[in-house]
Amino acid sequence: MAALGVPGVSIAIVENGQVVFDRGFGKLRVSDAEVVDGETLFQAASIGKPIAAIGIMREVERGRLPLDVDVNTLMSGFQLPDSPYTRDEKITVRRLLSHTSGLGMHGVPDVARGAPLPSLVEVLTNGGVEGGQPVGVEFVPGSRFQYSGAGYAVLQLIYEEHLAQRERFDEIFCRSVGMVSSTYALAPSNAASGHDSNGAVMDGGWRDISVAFAGGLWSNARDLATLIGRLQRSSARLGASTWRDMRTRQPNSPYGLGFEIVADGPLQRFEHKGGSAGYRSYAVGFAETGHGAVVMANSDSAVPLLFEVVRGIALAYNWPHDFARVLEAVDLSASDRSRLAGAYALDDAPDVIIYLTDRAGRLFIGESAEGEGTPLFVGEAGLLVPQTGPVDVGYSLAGNGPVREIFLRGRSLRAQRTG
Secondary structure, three states: OOOOOOOEEEEEEEEOOEEEEEEEEEEOOOOOOOEOOOOOEEEOHHHHHHHHHHHHHHHHHOOOOOOOOOHHHHOOOOOOOOOHHHOOOOOOHHHHHOOOOOEOOOOOOEEEOOOOOOOHHHHHHHOOOOOOOOOOEOOOOOOOOOOOOHHHHHHHHHHHHHOOOHHHHHHHHHHHHOOOOOEOOOOOOOEOOOEOOOOOEOOOOOEEEOOHHHHOOEEOHHHHHHHHHHHHOOOOOOOHHHHHHHOOOOOOOOEOOOOEEEOOHHHOEEEEEEEEOOEEEEEEEEOOOOOEEEEEEOOOOOHHHHHHHHHHHHHHOOOOOHHHOOOOOEOOOHHHHHHHOEEEEEOOOOOOEEEEEEEOOEEEEEOOOOOOOEEEEEEEOOEEEEOOOOOOEEOOOOOOOOOOEEEEOOOOEEEEEOO
16 A cells, blocks of 8 residues: 555455454555545446446346337437437437447546536537537447446436435345445545645545435445345345346347346355546455455555455455466566567456556556556466456467457457557
8 A cells, every 4th residue: 555655445355245344454544544445435437337336137037127118218408419430220228227328438537626516418419518519329239338327327317216216225236135234425524535646645636426326325344245245145125037137138138137247157256446536446256156356545646555465365255266366477578578468358348448568577457558558468378467466368379460459358369450
């Protein structure tokens, strides 16, 4: 924590579907003496999306919300604009939950703490900024993956029109699944302040998130781990078939209905990351083995710490996955780096391009050819591993010339060379 400049962290561990450890470490604010404890709240950011998805799927299961109809038929006060892309294929609740709707806007607007929040309609019509551009449809719904916070603004509009307003979200989305401390309140008590990458406290302590479903949840590791355990034990007020549907990857997406889904069978895990100004978090659960963990921190610099903590948990609790493997990191040869370097498109989400770049005698993985990326090492023959993070890269150097395909996340995702 000190090396990365992370003031505070909340950690919880799940074993056999039960929370077996939860504790806070460090400080609420770097300059204060107040310490993080098990009750301290952090902005969960995008980890709130699958929480909203669970509540939505509960209503689908009850027959109160259709999963596969045009969402414009579910809204009376707002309509997504017509588009040539939606002539034959429509934006549906299913596609919003799996990030295949075609809508843009990766993240949703935030504002200075206490400033007026833009309405959901304003977020969608002008990005929450006067004179801003409306959220548009950028491709045929269902044809590919594109992460969209705006999709959750649409889902919240539908939910508020037909089911309940924000004032009831704590009860509906949190208390019903044992999350006793979590809240959608804008100014929660016992909250850790966010810190930027330079270690400075955010002005006002944090920024307020405009869309509750997309990132407005405050939580702690214990509450989120409780939810993970309930999902594993089928006691999250969801039917078994509904939970199975939620963790089934949707066409052209690495996501199910809310969570990102990694691997299949006994190694299948459901997970989500969270990142807002001053906060980073990661939650993961194994669907069949009952393992899981949540790590939340109040710093933009915390990502390496999150995954190092989870890696340590995996080793200590014998998780059945590469998280728990100890590998001796060695560098690739220059010729092997040259053969691997390039751009790769995911089979399940062709819009997602993974770049392997060869710089300064090392291979890096990233979302662009120019970005800094994460350094990779040879963990063993045919497997590249990052110094931090959950992404592993499988490959084969058989034959000659450039490598044509790579495999990610326990070989559950294939990506083919595009350049």
